[in-house]
Amino acid sequence: MTHPPALPIRFAILGAGRMGAEHGLALVGLPEVQVVAVADPVEAAARKVARITRAARTYADPLDAIHNPEVQAVIIVTPTSTHAALIEAAALAGKAIFCEKPVAADLTETERVMHLVQQQGVPFQIGFQRRYDASFMQARERILAGEVGQVEQFSATGRDPAPPPLEYLKVSGGIFLDQAIHDLDIARFLVGEVKEVMAIGDVKVDPAIATIGDADTTTVLLTFENGAQGVVQNSRRAVYGYDVRTEVFGSGGKLVMDATPKTPLVRYGEGVTSDHYHFFMDRFKDAYRAEIAAFVSALTQGRDPTPGAHDALESLRLALACTRSLNEGRPVRVQDVQATPEAQVGG
């Protein structure tokens, strides 16, 4: 892809599930973009997203879409286990890449692929959509502008309405890599790198989750490199809905990012009641649109998209440190989590 590219930029969407349709809607709202192809082994799904995006071609195999010479950029929203291979293929083919998190559940593999992306020099963005939520974006600007002074304490809560299916959990890499990583990435985004973690966790929601060696309820203590203190609490189940609350406290004040009622309607009857979000796509609908718009904007302006390879790698390393701390029942220094030597050589 030339920089800046001739417009419109021609996209392929790899994966035509819920996120494929969502990102398709985001793309079709951008005049700088033309979606030319959609790939999914389920033909009906591919056709549906092609109809939404007015894409001319559908493919069963995402590799065929990648190798279509018309395609300049790809959106990877296929199953997690395929991410690394598709990134690799796209990078080798010189395509710009937006990929849902994670690259891989494995640090060695992630390092290898991120290294390749950088060698090939293709634009790469990882799907930490919260960074494009208005509250987190504005919080970061305010922190950088010194509005809370020196950051001293960080606190994040992330709870989903209900756990995903066990089949999904088995290949998810565990609660820290799959769920808490959003809160951990926001910790890095707003406060900085983490030096050490101490995690506790348990199975409280579904005993089946214990059988696959995962936890569903966790709490982590964090020490940041800059001396700030942090906590992250997660649960796979909140009967009242989708619960994401983040607080940054410093010498000059504090910022709280907490979902307002989903609908601006308050009911006075038995108590005073409002509604809560029940679905991450509702809560972060605008953020999903904004991250795609930012990716496109970076491409058209020849800037590096963000968050990129470095954030994909470091947020994974942090999540892996939490996993190790929980497994070993002791504090773990984040920099002690490293790819295996062979991998490092290979990378």
Add this chain to the structure above:
Amino acid sequence: MTHPPALPIRFAILGAGRMGAEHGLALVGLPEVQVVAVADPVEAAARKVARITRAARTYADPLDAIHNPEVQAVIIVTPTSTHAALIEAAALAGKAIFCEKPVAADLTETERVMHLVQQQGVPFQIGFQRRYDASFMQARERILAGEVGQVEQFSATGRDPAPPPLEYLKVSGGIFLDQAIHDLDIARFLVGEVKEVMAIGDVKVDPAIATIGDADTTTVLLTFENGAQGVVQNSRRAVYGYDVRTEVFGSGGKLVMDATPKTPLVRYGEGVTSDHYHFFMDRFKDAYRAEIAAFVSALTQGRDPTPGAHDALESLRLALACTRSLNEGRPVRVQDVQATPEAQVGG
């Protein structure tokens, strides 16, 4: 247009200003729709919206777009003074019509055009977008379900950040027709028809508004046909932003529709502070999308779109009653506001 029509339905957007672009984005997100034409005397504007909507054709004259035989439905977002003539042309051409409010500032003309639309049997929707805001939609459902019991009191506040340009105000029909009509339409939507109004008003924001015989700050007392009592307060200027608050009180409780903070971020420093909406398009962004989706959905399912000709007419009549009450300093019965006899004969 056949019912149900073959998909996609082919649209023309008449008027390529801010609302044309906004409705264009809504249309392009709907797979049932193909935008085939955009009309605007300013060619660059037309091209811009055509690029957003991937429309093949642009026209300088909206009548040319209406008469393009490919076009099955039109979105009218041209200047207010042209609405009636374009509705008339589109109705005679058998096109489905979505038109921003108002049809006309004049009851006689509005009755004539709405009558024509009904005679021609073309689908017609008027742009009272608040009816598609999640809070008002849910409020209506809850009221119909009996959640607040018998409705007894209604209260609405509508304030804009700043008045529009004087040139716009001169042809706007006055504050009740231009601004308060949204609150008055919601009063009808949530409570029912209004029997009598008593309005007071004044110029507090800009003395120039007095020179064109308009008010910029008004308060209206309403008596509904069903016995409920109501108040509507409007101002053309609120330094803190866009202020829309509505309350429905009844024997079983009350509902309050009030904008939550624009960004779910609360700042603790000097006091506890959050942001407010400053722009109606931000506050009702989702409602603008939803009203277009509802129009398209009505077309594909062969249902009458809503709000339609009756609401266009009755909300205008109510706004005119407020205007008359303010001018004459006395209570006015809404049914006493009628088109002029010639018009009635003509209609």
Add this chain to the structure above:
Amino acid sequence: MTHPPALPIRFAILGAGRMGAEHGLALVGLPEVQVVAVADPVEAAARKVARITRAARTYADPLDAIHNPEVQAVIIVTPTSTHAALIEAAALAGKAIFCEKPVAADLTETERVMHLVQQQGVPFQIGFQRRYDASFMQARERILAGEVGQVEQFSATGRDPAPPPLEYLKVSGGIFLDQAIHDLDIARFLVGEVKEVMAIGDVKVDPAIATIGDADTTTVLLTFENGAQGVVQNSRRAVYGYDVRTEVFGSGGKLVMDATPKTPLVRYGEGVTSDHYHFFMDRFKDAYRAEIAAFVSALTQGRDPTPGAHDALESLRLALACTRSLNEGRPVRVQDVQATPEAQVGG
């Protein structure tokens, strides 16, 4: 009473009901005060309040307490119909007077008694406790400091959980004098005098209220002398609790006084729920304490207590104007509500 008086100031509490006990608690918390007597025809009630206040004497007849030479100040919380006579007796005896609103339901009688109070030069305070609520006090300070600029619109809602007994309503003077007068007094406190009112009202809560010629649900349009516009809505019944909301809007911003949740506890389950006040004494507990403290403070410092005779009179006149407007179905100028000529002569 000398100014400043020797401490402690010796009080009698006339009336040992709920308000007598409440004001007794306020007095006993003030070191400048000694309660020496409590009067109530119900001996047990008088004894109970005497025990709370450590008062040495109880009386059956409040006049005996007034004429006790030890007593320097009286708190009148007897039934409304006795207020005027007790104020008269206390004024003639030279005692400082705090009296629950109203002085009388009748303008002629109120003028006569307030005139006497002023002639006798005794300190007098009327029990509009909302003026001592932190939110209303601070709002007034902010308005006077120019924080909302020129006041342009006022809006107040006042709803009680349930109507009082019919026997009480019969002698209450009607909804405007008994209930709305608090909102009307706050309108005067925050915005200024009212020029004209237009009231609508009805019986929606209990048909028995119609049989005594009263309304239970009312809405009033107000035009202030300074040109501001206002509305006041009242209801005798709100199933969700005690509902007092007041808004002052001006060229520089707006202030909203609305009860926060009674308990700072939010519950997340089926929706997000908090509690509402169900009782005016809960909502205004601190204001009741503060108004008594302010009365004592005025006495010790030799200042005129506030709100005094003028406010007792003018807020009553405003409430009577609302009553007349409702009865006659037309706008009423407040200054047209005058005492009967005989009374004026007598006064």
Add this chain to the structure above:
Amino acid sequence: MTHPPALPIRFAILGAGRMGAEHGLALVGLPEVQVVAVADPVEAAARKVARITRAARTYADPLDAIHNPEVQAVIIVTPTSTHAALIEAAALAGKAIFCEKPVAADLTETERVMHLVQQQGVPFQIGFQRRYDASFMQARERILAGEVGQVEQFSATGRDPAPPPLEYLKVSGGIFLDQAIHDLDIARFLVGEVKEVMAIGDVKVDPAIATIGDADTTTVLLTFENGAQGVVQNSRRAVYGYDVRTEVFGSGGKLVMDATPKTPLVRYGEGVTSDHYHFFMDRFKDAYRAEIAAFVSALTQGRDPTPGAHDALESLRLALACTRSLNEGRPVRVQDVQATPEAQVGG
């Protein structure tokens, strides 16, 4: 003191500082109580509280008040270092005891004195006033009633506007014993006993605090005996005010106890702003009254007051465990924190 005692119960207040005056006001509002004595080495202070409470006697030495045979119950609000000795004297004299926290900064001394209290059989209450705040009381009832199901996660934040003077801090026992202990006690109150803690902490507010070996900013990870996970964050300085937020999450929902705006007034100007509490006595004013009323109520009804000796001891042990964890940089089991052997023999 007999059970139930003849009324009124005769109290002495030991210590006539701010808390002495505050508890004096609480006592004087209770008809079951007569304050007969106030003790303070500063005679003017003692007289001031005597005037508030109408107490007949003042003493310079609290032991003289304890040994006044009229006195049946004492309120100990003297400097912390004198608590243990005064409790001991009062217990030996058979007086009912309310004592501000802590008994002592030392577990050995606390165990010894609490043991004595129990041996003497005198009623004893420790001043953890938050347990009598309406939000925490109601939260506990709701948790016990099963409203949040099984408790799974606890989170508490406690921040003061500014650190106390260094002289005070030197004898305070450290941040966990002096400040965090309120949050730790609430953790025990709402969730149960804690098994293990891991604390991090630092000096961020004032370097002088480091010179006395204390921290001013801390974060603690807690594992409860029942398996729940917890975090407690504290800071000695919050520029925006007094910040106490507590959350209990469980299988059935969550409860959030967070201070509503201090004044129910919202200002719309540059943003939407409300006020925050700046002082713990404002935030917990009602709780301070309620804990004294509860103490008196327990005395009159012959019940054991709560929280008593057990809570004084166990909340201290938990705070000491946090201190040890911070000092040693490792997780600490709470039951490993024990009084020294000599002390245990002595106790």
